[in-house]
Amino acid sequence: MQIDILTCLPEIFNSFLNTSIIKRARDKKEVNIIIHNIRDFAQDKHKKVDDYPYGGNSGMVLKIEPIVNCLDYLKSIREYDEIIYMSPDGELLNQKKINSLTLTKNLIIICGHYKGIDERIRENFVTMEISIGEYVLTGGELASAVLVDCITRLLPGSISDSTSALNDSFQDDLIAPPEYTRPYDFRGLKVPDILLSGNEKAIAQWRDIQSIKRTKKNKNIYLNKNK
């Protein structure tokens, strides 16, 4: 899978791309993630990427030319399934959307900054707008890292135990059951004995029950909060 990220803050991605599962997936060529500095596509002398909004307003807006120059360049190399713009007013990200994006081949992700991007980019070039939550970040970089992380970990070969991702919370609308590891007894805090019983059927049943309990509890918290 190919993911091209357009940003004016490329350094944000350094540790993200070179750590843990994302690094392994890149090393294994499961995913090719390329960060493009929007500034490199600005053609004026000062490499300006933002400007004041028309009509007078606070903040700066990312300019159309550098972003579209970058899109033109990428689209001249390959066809893209989606051009995604990370935005707090986009469609809320969930596991279903992530699953469907793992089936695509080539994605472009645009990170907005400051006050946003020139609306003409959204109207004429972007095919999908995604929000990672109902709050506003300083830019789309962290949001795009969340999206890329969620997609990459589902690619075959990214996680060594492929059944692990299938058991994630939300894959079947249920929250994952609790997990424990050694020691069995930490200052009197013990692991549930069923997990040491060796009875696979009983363990699976226990896990299902815990998942359902957790899902119900979380849904109640969510419903009460949003009343």
Ligand code: ADE
């Ligand atoms: N950019 C700023 N806030 C964002 C959010 N909540 N989701 C996606 N992109 C964003």
